[in-house]
Amino acid sequence: MRNLTEANLTEAVLARTVGCEDARTRRMLQSIIRHLHAIVREVEPTPEEWLAAIRFLTETGKMCDEKRQEFILLSDTLGISMLVDAINNRMTAGGTESSVLGPFYVEGAPARERGTDLAAEDSDETATFRGRVLTPRGEPIAGAVLEVWQTAASGFYDIQDPSQPPMHLRGKFQTGADGRYEFHTLKPVSYPIPTDGPVGALLALQGRQPYRPAHSHFIVSAPGFRRLVTELFAEGDEQLDADPVFGVKSSLVVHFKSDGTDARGRPHFLVEYDFVLETA
Numbered sequence: 001m002r003n004l005t006e007a008n009l010t011e012a013v014l015a016r017t018v019g020c021e022d023a024r025t026r027r028m029l030q031s032i033i034r035h036l037h038a039i040v041r042e043v044e045p046t047p048e049e050w051l052a053a054i055r056f057l058t059e060t061g062k063m064c065d066e067k068r069q070e071f072i073l074l075s076d077t078l079g080i081s082m083l084v085d086a087i088n089n090r091m092t093a094g095g096t097e098s099s100v101l102g103p104f105y106v107e108g109a110p111a112r113e114r115g116t117d118l119a120a121e122d123s124d125e126t127a128t129f130r131g132r133v134l135t136p137r138g139e140p141i142a143g144a145v146l147e148v149w150q151t152a153a154s155g156f157y158d159i160q161d162p163s164q165p166p167m168h169l170r171g172k173f174q175t176g177a178d179g180r181y182e183f184h185t186l187k188p189v190s191y192p193i194p195t196d197g198p199v200g201a202l203l204a205l206q207g208r209q210p211y212r213p214a215h216s217h218f219i220v221s222a223p224g225f226r227r228l229v230t231e232l233f234a235e236g237d238e239q240l241d242a243d244p245v246f247g248v249k250s251s252l253v254v255h256f257k258s259d260g261t262d263a264r265g266r267p268h269f270l271v272e273y274d275f276v277l278e279t280a
Helices: 009-015 022-043 049-064 072-079 080-088 198-206
Strands: 126-134 145-149 170-174 178-187 215-221 228-234 257-261 267-272
Touching: 009 022, 049 072, 072 080, 072 198, 145 178, 170 178, 170 228
Parallel strands: 126 267
Antiparallel strands: 126 178, 145 170, 145 215, 215 228, 257 267
8 A cells, every 4th residue: 555644544554454364463563553553643743753752662672681671661651561461360259469570570589488588688677477278168278378578778779789689588488287377578668660771761851759568579379370460668758648659558568576686687568568469
């Protein structure tokens, strides 16, 4: 087709997708094309503005490596990650609510014994997380695996901070026959998402703050149940209603109960929380 115009260009591009044999892929491509063309028609960017958008995406790609995923950060701050999460985790039986995975998840966390202190070498405030993994009927799930990770007191994850040992404050724990889990770690702190790249510049352009409320990450899984990706947030944190990645849900806000000091004399807090997994 020749002599394409503003009026017929979109349909001409859509027609070129008919050779895509996979129906799901074809549907997604056609939807993306329609929506991108609609955005261009609505905004009417100048060539200079469109080139600036391309440069932004180029710089976003340049910031990605094996330890940093700027595109995940972009998805998170635009609320897309949480929208995808919400669509794919519609609750049907009262399971624990999900939340964003985040850009600092690392595969291969080591298996730890129940009650292990992930913060044994740290001197900051500590916390014990304990509770059960249950079915929607309240029955314990034996052998469920909880994968946990969080930042150090500095606000940096191990893969951001060369001074931290690999897999610092990361681990996998398995529930016993009673469905119970327990581990010790640092009391999480509020911290800023990375702002030294294009996503940080985009946040600043919108006048948005970069601080996430204090939280710990969890992946909870067991055979026959839906895998749960979630976070637990500290009650009272000033950023709970301004999370730049939109991950906070009221059911995931927990109380860190001060209960004196731990065996090493560090200020200690207790969190008791039961995770409920929905049947797969």
